[in-house]
Amino acid sequence: MKENEDAFGRMLLAHYHQEHAVEIIERDDGFIDATVGPAAYFAPYEEWPLHQRQAIEYARGRVLDVGCGAGRVSLYLQEKGLRVLGIDNSPLALEVCRLRGVRELSLTPLMKVSPALGTFDTIVMFGNNFGLFESPEGARRMLRRFHEMTSPDARLIVESNDPYPGVAPEHLAYHEMNRRRGRMPGQLSIRVRFRAVASAWFEYLIVSKEEMQSILESTGWKVHCFFDEPDNNMYAAVIFKTENG
Secondary structure, three states: OOHHHOHHHHHHHHHHOOOOOOOEEEEOOOOEEEOOOOHHHHOOHHHOOHHHHHHHHHOOOOEEEEOOOOOHHHHHHHHOOOOEEEEEOOHHHHHHHHHHOOOEEEEOOHHHOOHHHOOEEEEEEOOOHHHHHOOHHHHHHHHHHHHHOEEEEEEEEEEEEOOOOOOOHHHHHHHHHHHHOOOOOOEEEEEEEEOOEEOOOEEEEOOOHHHHHHHHOOOOEEEEEEEEOOOOOEEEEEEEEOOOO
């Protein structure tokens, strides 16, 4: 990522330095919205949503924290005695992680992850980061790669949100536009904005539980259990490795 496109990292760094910071997401149909705010990326375990606190109990061994952001997952697992490698495509996000005490970091976008990073027992994708797979095809490709770089009893701990219940009219229209384009309804083209900085456009994939299970077929992974968030459509999935990838 170019420094002048690192809107996400600039937002995290501003919050770290106790400056006012708001993260804006812009979609390719013109829809613009603010996220819950940067504090969520810094939240201690006690303030995590229930479904995340439940799912993270399955973490074990060496952990890959995908899209580590401000490092909250890496720091929690470090404190639990696990060895964690945090990766992100934002240089400034990694700088915030370093400032906060994350020990192992790599400037690596998800789609560039490979066995060169080593072998892992757990891969965590919190912060709705199942979306970083970009598309069903991208998800299947990377899930097979994960199969190559994980131990025999590895697990994935991922988060997404069901895009269908209670969908607002502006999102329903986007779903229909996606269907006309031959895409999944929850497949987004978005960019992050912070103050005068905008990221490059990127793809993001939001899926229901049923869609996630369909994507996992023939990749060597199978859902072990789901954890739901009582107040919204967010959920976490604990996914176990199967014999064949």
